[in-house]
Structures are given as structure tokens and as C-alpha cells.
Amino acid sequence: MKNLTMDDARELKKYALLVATVSAFLTPFMGSAINLAVPAIGREFQLEAVMLNWIVTSFLVASAVFLLPFGRAADLYGRKKVFLAGMIIYAAFSLLSGLATSGKALLLFRVFNGIGGAMVFGTGVAILTSVYPPAERGRVLGLNAAAVYTGLSLGPVVGGFLTHQLGWRYIFYLNVLLALIVVFITFNKLQGEWREARGEGFDGAGAxxxxxxxxxxxxxxxxxxTLPRAPWILLLGLLLLAWFVRQEIRHRYPLLNxxxxxxxxxxxxxxxALINYSSxxxxxxxxxxxxxxVKGLDAQAAGFIxxxxxxLMALLSPRAGRLSDRVEPRILASLGMGLTFLGLCLLIFLHQDTPLWVAVGxxxxxxIGFALFSSPNTNAVMSAVEKRYYGVASATLGTMRLVGQALSMALVTLFFSxxxxxxxxxxxxxxxxLKSMRISFIVFALLCAGGVFASLARGKVRKGETA
Structure with missing residues (x-):
């Protein structure tokens, strides 16, 4: 980008933060809102439990599959271009999801919805870290994480309200409106472009x-x-991913360095991050x-709980982000993971007669655990790479998040089956x-325990300190 005046730089920071935080709000908002609508969707389309899981999982799988290629494409061809195109696709297929006439159609539209989401995930944080200097990064990443958690906060309430009062389709319609607002701001207010890796090649075979x-x-x-050939498909996936790693080691301009x-x-x-989101x-x-x-509440009441x-995540994330500019991220993130482990252990004992205040507590x-983990961990990832790799680093972290989320749902799907x-x-x-839930929470708690050690093993981020 050309040199900017101080006022222009200030305006650029303002709109970059606005666009990144609103887009960061969108997908967690829809995800948490859809969770409240799952029973209503199942009743309308007469879907069994595993198919209902796929309505949620399909978006995550599609996003995880395309996030890394689009993150690299953004570094090469422009982060703003990829972000804007992704938001338009996201809006279009959110509309089609709201208009779906069958479970299969909804599943298909959710896949394309996830592809648009991948283009947004891979670029939002990269745009922020391109605009803000390292000394300010923890603060804005904390605000970005707060937007994610605000989306998660409002999702259950708004999703439960819309499902109960108007129907689950209005969750998608509201997302269309919000996405179009982001498109307008990006197109008209976010000036400039970022593509530090321009001139390098794109690894099509790796993609x-x-x-x-x-x-x-x-x-x-x-x-x-549920699928007889699934073990062979799983093995094929592992072999292709191993081939991908070999391809990346040999390629001059790898998709993933x-x-x-x-x-x-x-x-x-x-x-x-992978372990945290998986669990x-x-x-x-x-x-x-x-x-x-199990408890017989309507969607609106469940949303408030x-x-x-x-x-708590929204309130504490900015503070945790700012604190990670001064305190080692591994300390904060590991503490957060430890609290999450404790919370998951307590969930194992939920049963039909458990008082609601126990679930709330x-x-x-x-x-609190999520808030202490997320923004310090993101700060650690982005501070560990050179500026030219921000897009790939952001996409890699986003991939860990989405793969973890998809694995989390895949495990639930497996236990439900x-x-x-x-x-x-x-x-x-x-x-x-309840039996499926209990097994799920046991596995999640074990994963989280391993995540504490992974978090502690990262070493120190601060310059001049040894790991």
C-alpha cells in the first residue's frame, strides 16, 4: 500500500476493525442461533438425529476444507478481494438456506454457505494484523474475539426468540441483512489492498x-x-493429507509453509487451538x-440459559487480549484451558433432574475459560510469524478452529449413531x-486435559526470553 497520512491511517484502522469485528460476529451468531433451531428444523423436515448433526457439521467441514487455499489466495491476489467475494457468497447462500424446502436442500446450501465463510475466516484477522502494529495487536485481537463471543452471546437469545416467535428461517434472513451491511462497508469504506505475497506462485496441486x-x-x-466404507474413506483422507505435506515440503511456493x-x-x-475447539x-x-x-424448555427459554x-466470553476477551501484550500468552491460555477442563468434567454429571442453576454455573x-484462552492464543500465533505470512497464519489458525469444531461435531455424530x-x-x-452426551463430555474432557500440556509446551513469545 502507498504511504498514508496520519488521518488516513486512523480511518483505515477504524474501518478495518469495524469490518473484521462485524464479520467475526456473523458466523458464531448464526452457529449458536442454529443450535437453538435444530429441534424445530428436525420437526419440520422429519430428520433423524444424525442428519440433524450434519446440518450443523456441513458448514464447518466446507469452511475447514477451503479455508487454507483461500487464505493463500488472499496473500497473493488481495485480502480485501477474497473477503468481499466470500461475504457476498455467504449472504447469497444464507438467503437460500432460509428458503430451503427440504433437509437435503438445506444441507447443500449450508455447504456453499461454509465456502463463503472460509473466504471470510481466512482474511478478517489477516487484514487486522496488516493494519495494526504489533504493540496494538493484542488489543484489537481481543476486540475481535469479543465480537465472536458477542455473536455467541446474542445467538442463543435471538435464535431462540426468532425460532419461537417467527420460525427458524428468520435466523438466516437476519444473517443476510448483516452480511450485506459488511459488504457495503467493505466496498465503500475500506480503502486499499493487502497482498504481501504477490508475484509468488499458487500451489494448485497442494490445494x-x-x-x-x-x-x-x-x-x-x-x-x-453409519457408512460401511467410512473407514476406507478416513484412511484415504489421511493418505491424501500425508501426500499434501510432502507436496508442501517440495513446492517453492507452498500453500502451507x-x-x-x-x-x-x-x-x-x-x-x-485445535484441541480446544475439538473439546x-x-x-x-x-x-x-x-x-x-430433556428439560422440556422452549427455544426462547433455552436461549436465555x-x-x-x-x-462472560465477550466481557473478558478484550481484557485477556490486552493482558497478553504484557503477560506470556501461554500462561493465560493454559489457565483458560484448565478452567475449561474443569467445566467439561462437571458437565459429565448432568442428568434429567439436575437443577438449572447448576447448568448455568x-x-x-x-x-471464563474460553475467554482466557482465545485471544492470548491468537496473539501468540500472529506474533510468531513475519508479516508476509499473516494470511497463511490466520488461515492456519482458522483451519485449526474449524477442523476442531468439525471434529467436535463429528464425535457427537459418531456417539449419536x-x-x-x-x-x-x-x-x-x-x-x-443423555448417555450420548455423557460419553461426549468424557471424551472432550480428556482432550482438553491434553490441550493444557500442548498450551504449556509452546514456550515464550516475548523477545529476549528463552522457551
């Missing part, structure tokens, strides 16, 4: 190997108990079903639903 491998891995993992993972901070921060994402989905199916977790604990065996989720299925 194909990664996309096919990730798709096969995710589908094989989720369908291992494997050398970045030689940086201990970068490698273990990404591993910690926590499906919690909202499971508790939405618990509150509506689920609000307790993300409110547990959600508060999880909210074992215990519910194609049943629709009704009150009669409560005992089996």
Missing part, C-alpha cells in the same frame, strides 16, 4: 490434495458407524438439546440422548 484429503477425513470420521511449524510457539499454539464446540449443540428435549457462557465457568441409531430426537429418546 486439490488438501481439499480432497480434508473432505475424506472429515466425512470418514463422522460417518464411521511447513517451515512455520518449526517455530515451537506457532506449532503448539495451533495445536492448542468445546459441540457443548452448545448438546446443551441446546438437553434443555429443550445458554447466554450465560458467551456473555457450569456455563459461566466455561465462558451408536446410541440413538436413527431415532428422531424427542422426549422419549432422553435416556439415550
Amino acid at each position: 486439490v490434495l488438501y481439499s480432497l484429503g480434508m473432505t475424506a477425513f472429515m466425512v470418514g470420521m463422522a460417518a464411521v458407524n 511447513i517451515n512455520l511449524f518449526r517455530n515451537v510457539v506457532f506449532a503448539f499454539s495451533n495445536l492448542a 468445546t464446540y459441540a457443548v452448545g449443540f448438546l446443551l441446546s438439546l438437553y434443555l429443550q428435549v 445458554l447466554l450465560s457462557q458467551p456473555v 457450569d456455563l459461566v465457568l466455561l465462558g 451408536f446410541f440413538l441409531k436413527g431415532m428422531t430426537i424427542t422426549a422419549a429418546a432422553s435416556p439415550l440422548l
Whole structure:
């Protein structure tokens, strides 16, 4: 970019932060809102439990598959271009999802919705880190994380209200409106472009190997108990991903710079993110079903209860981000992961007669843990790489998040297929639903325990200090 005056730079920072935070709000808002709508969608389209899981998981899988290729494309051809195109696609398929006439159509539209989301995920944080200097990065990343958690906060309340009063389709319609606002601001107010890797080549073969491998891995993992050939699909995915790593090591301009993972901070921060999201994402989905199916609450009431977790996340994330500019990120993130582990352990003991205040207290604990982990961990990842790799670093971290979220849902899908065996989720299925939840929370707690050690193993970020 050309040299900017102080006023122009200030305006650029303002609109970059606005665009990044509003877009960061969007997808978690829809995700948490859809969790409240899952029972209503199942009733309207007569969908059984595993298919309902795929309505949520399809968006995550598509986003994870395309995030890294689009992150690299943004570094090469322009982060603003990719971001804007992704937001337009996101808006279009949100509209089509709201107009869907069958479960299969909704599933298809959610896939394309996820592709648009991948283009946004891979560029939003990269734009922020391109505009703000390192000394201010923790603060704006904290605000960005707060936007994510605000979306998570409002999602259950607004999603529950819309589902209860107007119908689940209005969740998608509201997302269309918000996405179009972001498109308008980006097109008219966000001046300039960022493409520090321009002139380098794009690894098309690597993109194909990664996309096919990730798709096969995710589908094989989720369908291992429902699709006879799923284990072979899972194995194929692993082989393709191994081939992808080999391709990246040999390519002059790799899609993913494997050398970045030689940086201990970068490698273990990404591993910690993968484990954190794998062990926590499906919690909202499971508790939405618990509150509506097992406890018999309507979507609106369940939404207000689920609000307790993300409110803490939204309030504490900016503080945690600012604190990570002064305190080692591994300390804050590891503390957050430890609190999350404790919260997951407590969820194991939920049953039909558990008082609602116990669930609320547990959600508060999880909210504090998530807030302490997320923005310090993001700060560690982005501070560990050179500026020219911001797009790839952002996309890699986003991939860890989305792969973790998809794995979290895939594990739930697997346990549902074992215990519910194609049943629709009704009150009669409560005992089996509770059993599936209990196994899920045990596995998530074990994963989170491992994540604490991954977080501690990253070493120190601050210059002049040894790991």
C-alpha cells in the first residue's frame, strides 16, 4: 500500500476493525442461533438425529476444507478481494438456506454457505494484523474475539426468540441483512489492498490434495458407524493429507509453509487451538438439546440459559487480549484451558433432574475459560510469524478452529449413531440422548486435559526470553 497520512491511517484502522469485528460476529451468531433451531428444523423436515448433526457439521467441514487455499489466495491476489467475494457468497447462500424446502436442500446450501465463510475466516484477522502494529495487536485481537463471543452471546437469545416467535428461517434472513451491511462497508469504506505475497506462485496441486484429503477425513470420521466404507474413506483422507505435506515440503511456493511449524510457539499454539475447539464446540449443540428435549424448555427459554457462557466470553476477551501484550500468552491460555477442563468434567454429571442453576454455573465457568484462552492464543500465533505470512497464519489458525469444531461435531455424530441409531430426537429418546452426551463430555474432557500440556509446551513469545 502507498504511504498514508496520519488521518488516513486512523480511518483505515477504524474501518478495518469495524469490518473484521462485524464479520467475526456473523458466523458464531448464526452457529449458536442454529443450535437453538435444530429441534424445530428436525420437526419440520422429519430428520433423524444424525442428519440433524450434519446440518450443523456441513458448514464447518466446507469452511475447514477451503479455508487454507483461500487464505493463500488472499496473500497473493488481495485480502480485501477474497473477503468481499466470500461475504457476498455467504449472504447469497444464507438467503437460500432460509428458503430451503427440504433437509437435503438445506444441507447443500449450508455447504456453499461454509465456502463463503472460509473466504471470510481466512482474511478478517489477516487484514487486522496488516493494519495494526504489533504493540496494538493484542488489543484489537481481543476486540475481535469479543465480537465472536458477542455473536455467541446474542445467538442463543435471538435464535431462540426468532425460532419461537417467527420460525427458524428468520435466523438466516437476519444473517443476510448483516452480511450485506459488511459488504457495503467493505466496498465503500475500506480503502486499499493487502497482498504481501504477490508475484509468488499458487500451489494448485497442494490445494486439490488438501481439499480432497480434508473432505475424506472429515466425512470418514463422522460417518464411521453409519457408512460401511467410512473407514476406507478416513484412511484415504489421511493418505491424501500425508501426500499434501510432502507436496508442501517440495513446492517453492507452498500453500502451507511447513517451515512455520518449526517455530515451537506457532506449532503448539495451533495445536492448542485445535484441541480446544475439538473439546468445546459441540457443548452448545448438546446443551441446546438437553434443555429443550430433556428439560422440556422452549427455544426462547433455552436461549436465555445458554447466554450465560458467551456473555462472560465477550466481557473478558478484550481484557485477556490486552493482558497478553504484557503477560506470556501461554500462561493465560493454559489457565483458560484448565478452567475449561474443569467445566467439561462437571458437565459429565448432568442428568434429567439436575437443577438449572447448576447448568448455568457450569456455563459461566466455561465462558471464563474460553475467554482466557482465545485471544492470548491468537496473539501468540500472529506474533510468531513475519508479516508476509499473516494470511497463511490466520488461515492456519482458522483451519485449526474449524477442523476442531468439525471434529467436535463429528464425535457427537459418531456417539449419536451408536446410541440413538436413527431415532428422531424427542422426549422419549432422553435416556439415550443423555448417555450420548455423557460419553461426549468424557471424551472432550480428556482432550482438553491434553490441550493444557500442548498450551504449556509452546514456550515464550516475548523477545529476549528463552522457551
